[in-house]
């Protein structure tokens with residue numbers, strides 16, 4: 001059994017951590033402000049662009065974690081089919 | 092919503108286990124004092140550090156708007172990411188080292204989760220009273236007293252959390268300036284947002300989630316057992332000595348009653364912040380807080396038994412085997428740790444606070460000048476990461492006769508500034524051996540001989556011969 005907190009945490013938390021790491025790594029390579037301008041976001045402060053970057057990463061990661069949980073549902077169990085006496089091959 | 096539980100069964104309701112709220116009893120004793128000390132030291136560091144000045148600025152400031160990180164006398168740039176990576180590796184290795192040596196010291200005394208939870212529990216204890224009083228309060232009806240106590244607790248938690256969030260943002264925005272803008276209120280939208288976001292996280296994690304963070308969210312808790320061996324210091328109940336457990340009157344003769352030293356008072360379970368019974372053996376839920384040692388020692392004192400029925404020990408010691416502190420694992424971790432730390436300090440000490448980026452003009456590969464020379468166009472980005480302004484001279488090499496089409500002269504760059512310099516280089520096609528030759532841009536500060544760097548680039552031209 002899993003607790004509700006564990007369920008929610010298993011989606012929100014890993015995505016949060018990876019979004020944090022992602023923000024640090026990406027922002028050392030690209031200036032978030034420059035990226036925002038490239039995307040046509042005007043009138044945003046640098047702090048704002050860092051925050052937006054972080055939240056975009058976080059939401060993407062959340063989406064991925066949710067999909068993982070969703071796809072864990074078993075969808076197909078082969079029907080059970082016992083062997084019978086009647087066999088058309090043997091006529 | 093229908094979801095699937097780990098055993099693969101599908102259900103629509105109530106497949107979640109209900110979390111039993113844990114009411115940890117407060118302890119006093121050696122290890123409790125040690126933890127109070129650790130909490131005060133660490134929280135002190137956290138809340139005071141951003142207020143310490145250094146050369147007219149904040150000693151520790153992660154200046155996101157300017158993309159510079161100040162750590163006392165050092166200034167780090169995004170380009171210095173390598174140092175951060177190295178530092179993180181060192182931190183991870185030290186965690187391995189100390190875990191192998193002494194178990195979950197980190198969890199019990201230093202983890203922010205423990206430290207803030209501890210503070211929140213002090214507040215809770217102070218407002219709502221001891222364990223039994225808290226249980227009674229929660230079970231009882233909503234009287235005026237109960238409402239007053241709950242409101243007081245949450246108000247105190249909230250103020251403390253807000254202060255925590257404010258300090259957090261103060262590591263990224265100069266904190267004195269931030270404080271000055273509190274009243275009259277003039278904080279930017281993002282500053283306000285992050286203060287509340289961090290406050291909310293603190294309040295949730297330290298007030299409600301508590302041990303669940305250790306159980307469900309902490310990766311270290313899951314893999315720490317891989318770092319343990321039979322000589323790692325763990326907190327353990329001495330089964331041999333304690334069993335058979337049982338209640339007894341003080342002064343009962345152990346021999347005739349056939350009992351062990353454990354009086355089965357369950358105090359060790361009551362104090363446990365993660366709600367486990369240490370007498371069932373080593374469990375991954377145990378964060379090594381030593382609260383059960385403190386409380387059991389008290390019981391042993393009252394019973395006139397020797398202390399240490401629950402104690403710091405090792406598996407080998409419990410089996411009466413020779414314990415080893417120095418063992419291959421420790422030596423490997425230790426040597427790696429030492430090497431990396433020396434490496435980091437060395438790398439920082441020889442770091443040249445100067446960077447030159449070379450970007451080739453993307454529009455044209457090369458151009459022939461009227462004099463019949465091949466010309467390439469570049470944009471240079473010169474970053475002075477030093478604390479003082481400098482003047483620099485540029486030289487190019489790599490192809491015989493390679494020269495700057497126009498002299499750029501001395502380039503002066505202020506501390507922490509980036510200068511963009513367009514340059515054109517020309518060379519005689521006779522001297523080009525290949526269509527793309529490697530060339531070097533050498534930059535040298537005229538006022539500091541050690542301040543120099545070289546960046547390589549490519550020079551394109553017609554392939555000759």
Ligand code: SF4
Nearest residue numbers: 353354356357359387
């Ligand atoms: S506190 Fe000590 S004596 Fe009491 S139940 Fe725990 S182990 Fe036994």
Ligand code: SF4
Nearest residue numbers: 363377378380381383
């Ligand atoms: S078992 Fe003891 S040391 Fe471990 S978490 Fe509980 S009280 Fe702390």
